[in-house]
Amino acid sequence: MSSASGEAERREIDERLAGATIGILGGTGAQGNGLGRRFAAAGHPVLLGSRVAARAQEAAGHLAAEGLSVSGVANADAAAADVVVVAVPYEGHESLLRTHAAALAGKVIIDCVNPLGFDRQGAYPLAVPAGSAAQEAAAALPDSHVVAAFHHVSAVLLADPEVIEVPTDVLVVGDDPQAVALVAALADQIPGMRGIYAGRLRNAHQLEALTANLISVNRRYSAHAGLRVTDV
Amino acid sequence: MSSASGEAERREIDERLAGATIGILGGTGAQGNGLGRRFAAAGHPVLLGSRVAARAQEAAGHLAAEGLSVSGVANADAAAADVVVVAVPYEGHESLLRTHAAALAGKVIIDCVNPLGFDRQGAYPLAVPAGSAAQEAAAALPDSHVVAAFHHVSAVLLADPEVIEVPTDVLVVGDDPQAVALVAALADQIPGMRGIYAGRLRNAHQLEALTANLISVNRRYSAHAGLRVTDV
Numbered sequence: 001m002s003s004a005s006g007e008a009e010r011r012e013i014d015e016r017l018a019g020a021t022i023g024i025l026g027g028t029g030a031q032g033n034g035l036g037r038r039f040a041a042a043g044h045p046v047l048l049g050s051r052v053a054a055r056a057q058e059a060a061g062h063l064a065a066e067g068l069s070v071s072g073v074a075n076a077d078a079a080a081a082d083v084v085v086v087a088v089p090y091e092g093h094e095s096l097l098r099t100h101a102a103a104l105a106g107k108v109i110i111d112c113v114n115p116l117g118f119d120r121q122g123a124y125p126l127a128v129p130a131g132s133a134a135q136e137a138a139a140a141l142p143d144s145h146v147v148a149a150f151h152h153v154s155a156v157l158l159a160d161p162e163v164i165e166v167p168t169d170v171l172v173v174g175d176d177p178q179a180v181a182l183v184a185a186l187a188d189q190i191p192g193m194r195g196i197y198a199g200r201l202r203n204a205h206q207l208e209a210l211t212a213n214l215i216s217v218n219r220r221y222s223a224h225a226g227l228r229v230t231d232v
Numbered sequence: 233m234s235s236a237s238g239e240a241e242r243r244e245i246d247e248r249l250a251g252a253t254i255g256i257l258g259g260t261g262a263q264g265n266g267l268g269r270r271f272a273a274a275g276h277p278v279l280l281g282s283r284v285a286a287r288a289q290e291a292a293g294h295l296a297a298e299g300l301s302v303s304g305v306a307n308a309d310a311a312a313a314d315v316v317v318v319a320v321p322y323e324g325h326e327s328l329l330r331t332h333a334a335a336l337a338g339k340v341i342i343d344c345v346n347p348l349g350f351d352r353q354g355a356y357p358l359a360v361p362a363g364s365a366a367q368e369a370a371a372a373l374p375d376s377h378v379v380a381a382f383h384h385v386s387a388v389l390l391a392d393p394e395v396i397e398v399p400t401d402v403l404v405v406g407d408d409p410q411a412v413a414l415v416a417a418l419a420d421q422i423p424g425m426r427g428i429y430a431g432r433l434r435n436a437h438q439l440e441a442l443t444a445n446l447i448s449v450n451r452r453y454s455a456h457a458g459l460r461v462t463d464v
Contacts, residue, residue, distance in 0.1 A: 124434055154463075167462045171445060199448035202356055206445065209438035213403060216431030217461060226462040229446075230399045231386075231455040 013178075013185045022186075023047040023081025025088055025096065027072070028059045031112060032087030034158025035150060036060075038166065040068035042189040047071055049078025066161060079103040083110065083186070085150070086137060090115040090126065093133055097140040105143035108179045110186075111204075112150040113137075114211040122216055125209035134173070134204035147174035147183045148204040149195070151211055154224035165192030168226025171207055173199045196229050245410075245417045254418075255279040255313025257320055257328065259304070260291045263344060264319030266390025267382060268292075270398065272300035274421040279303055281310025298393060311335035315342065315418070317382070318369060322347040322358065325365055329372040337375035340411045342418075343436075344382040345369075346443040354448055357441035366405070366436035379406035379415045380436040381427070383443055386456035397424030400458025403439055405431045428461050 022039045026032040027048030040046040040063060048063075048070055050056035056072030063070040078084065079100040084107055088096055093113050097104070113133035115126040130136040134148035149172040157163045170187035172195050174180040184195025198207070217225040254271045258264040259280030272278040272295060280295075280302055282288035288304030295302040310316065311332040316339055320328055325345050329336070345365035347358040362368040366380035381404040389395045402419035404427050406412040416427025430439070449457040 121432055121434075123431075125438065173445070173448075196449060197452045198445040199355075200353055202353075203441070203444050203448065206357065206438040206441035209435070210442060212435050213405070213430040213438065214461075216405075216435065217428060217464060220429045221464045223461075223463040225464055228460040228462055229449060229455075230458040230460055232449060232453045232457055 009181065010185070013182050016182060017185055017189070019044075020082040021045045021047060023049060023078035023084040025049050025075050025078055025084060025086050025100070027078060027087065028055050029087055029089070030155035030159065031150075031153070032085065033059055034155045035085060035087065035112070035153070036070055037063055037068065038158055038190045039186070040070045045069045045071075047073050047078040047081050049073055049075040051075060076100060076103065083108050083182070085110045085112065087112055090133055094136050094140050097137055101141050101143070104141050107144055108182050109137065109141060109144045109146045110150065110183055111137045111146055111148050114151055114208045116212055122219070123212035125205075125212055128205070131202065132205035132208055134201055134208070138201060145174070145176040145179035146201065147172060147176070147179050148201065148207060149173070149183050149187065151207050152214055152227055153193075154226060156224050157226075166190060166226070167192045167228070169194045169196050169229050171196055171198035171227070171229075173201055173204050173207060175201045196232060241413065242417070245414050248414060249417055249421070251276075252314040253277045253279060255281060255310035255316040257281050257307050257310055257316060257318050257332070259310060259319070260287050261319055261321070262387035262391065263382075263385070264317065265291055266387045267317060267319065267344070267385070268302055269295055269300065270390055270422045271418070272302045277301045277303075279305050279310040279313050281305055281307040283307060308332060308335065315340050315414070317342045317344065319344055322365055326368050326372050329369055333373050333375070336373050339376055340414050341369065341373060341376045341378045342382065342415055343369045343378055343380050346383055346440045348444055354451070355444035357437075357444055360437070363434065364437035364440055366433055366440070370433055377406070377408040377411035378433065379404060379408070379411050380433065380439060381405070381415050381419065383439050384446055384459055385425075386458060388456050398422060398458070399424045399460070401426045401428050401461050403428055403430035403459070403461075405433055405436050405439060407433050428464055
């Protein structure tokens with residue numbers, strides 16, 4: 001791609017993103033809630049979704065009290081946003097997406113689900129028949145543009161209003177170049193983050209599973225680890 | 233672990249590593265050769281191994297001409313080193329290890345094999361019945377201490393004598409804490425690198441597979457990407 005067309009493409013993406021509402025399925029969980037905070041701080045109206053709207057309203061109230069544009073709604077209403085983030089627990093992930101497939105059609109869907117199990121030895125990746133949660137989402141949402149990203153951001157850092165910059169790169173994988181570029185640009189809007197293209201959706205599994213390693217890192221070093229890609 | 237016992241442990245590891253010879257199975261490949269260069273530059277006598285000793289001797293000659301302590305030998309002789317790195321192609325990995333299991337018994341074995349396939353869409357992880365190449369190695373070498381590490385170091389940077397620092401963290405996984413600590417300390421000896429504990433051997437697969445993503449990063453950004461762990 002020439003530099004000129006790259007700039008034109010970037011301008012088009014910025015226009016698509018400007019003012020876009022971000023819906024978050026699972027917006028009361030730590031990851032979804034933290035991402036909602038950051039997207040709102042970047043200027044997006046955010047719809048935090050939950051199975052129980054009252055719980056979402058309570059969670060949204062804390063962020064709205066800080067002056068952020070965040071509303072709490074049922075997941076069905078969060079699915080009506082311009083761009084939708086899937087941050088639900090892995091259990092029930094696929095059936096939730098099938099339920100909302102019509103509302104999610106034609107949209108960029110960001111799946112950041114990490115299918116992990118935990119036992120006395122720590123975290124480990126669960127076997128996912130589709131290969132990854134992201135591929136499962138793509139199969140459940142054939143008319144959407146599913147992109148996998150935001151797996152490794154520390155929920156603790158996201159949630160902390162004192163943390164202005166979240167120092168981590170966001171590895172973005174997907175098969176639709178425009179959707180991938182939009183999600184990478186969205187990551188770029190969060191101070192400290194960079195969105196980095198890291199392959200096709202078939203390479204989502206190891207990003208999801210790598211969260212198990214980062215949990216080990218966090219335990220060993222008492223850290224809130226993130227990743228930076230060097231030489232990019 | 234208290235700070236004092238941490239220091240004592242570190243001293244013991246440094247003593248074990250001081251002057252340790254490093255053998256490299258597959259020392260004529262890009263990754264094995266590049267690691268051999270760096271371990272030799274860090275002061276270790278290195279035995280580059282190959283199925284064909286003459287090829288290893290030729291590869292070692294280039295490094296020895298730079299004043300590095302590197303010899304080329306048959307894989308069987310490289311397996312006699314104090315610490316042995318496995319950097320062979322995935323095909324034949326397991327049978328090679330079974331062949332040399334007796335020589336490798338009781339030792340720290342560093343597996344850095346990435347089981348990847350390539351097609352028109354780029355790289356993707358191969359399905360490995362044992363879960364990962366590292367777990368396959370552990371099954372083939374029940375009397376060795378298998379640690380997985382050095383998957384993501386850029387072979388291009390390793391090979392370049394003008395590159396003094398290789399800016400990447402080395403994620404180290406394994407089930408034997410002393411072996412893990414020794415491999416992390418070995419990574420620390422290479423300028424620019426840090427060895428970071430990243431979980432048990434059952435979490436090796438995603439480190440191996442992540443190399444497919446880094447290949448996509450390298451293609452997209454014309455980079456020699458590595459990884460840094462933030463907040464550690």
